[in-house]
Amino acid sequence: MDDQTRMEVEAAAFRRLVTHLQSRTDVQNIDIMNLAGFCRNCMSKWVLSEAQDRGVDTDLESVREDIYGMPYARWKAEFQT
Numbered sequence: 001m002d003d004q005t006r007m008e009v010e011a012a013a014f015r016r017l018v019t020h021l022q023s024r025t026d027v028q029n030i031d032i033m034n035l036a037g038f039c040r041n042c043m044s045k046w047v048l049s050e051a052q053d054r055g056v057d058t059d060l061e062s063v064r065e066d067i068y069g070m071p072y073a074r075w076k077a078e079f080q081t
Contacts (some may be wrong), residue, residue: 018043022069025079040067 001009019025021040029039044064051058064072 018067018069021067025075028081040064043067 021032021043022049029041032039033042041064042069047067048060048063050057051063061072068075
């Protein structure tokens with residue numbers, strides 16, 4: 001697999017993971033953290049860090065909204081138990 005194809009495949013897999021996590025609002029971050037050692041917030045911070053390393057002007061709340069599929073405060077109010 002060439003580098004461009006690998007990057008496209010990895011990006012598609014990441015988007016699929018994000019979509020899956022957005023659809024599984026019944027799964028709490030602490031549950032994911034206990035099983036996998038990361039959660040939606042970790043992913044948000046990783047994306048933010050990578051964006052900032054590349055000079056992208058963004059912030060944690062914007063990235064969280066991308067990962068959660070809605071504003072973080074709304075997700076917490078509706079789904080966090």
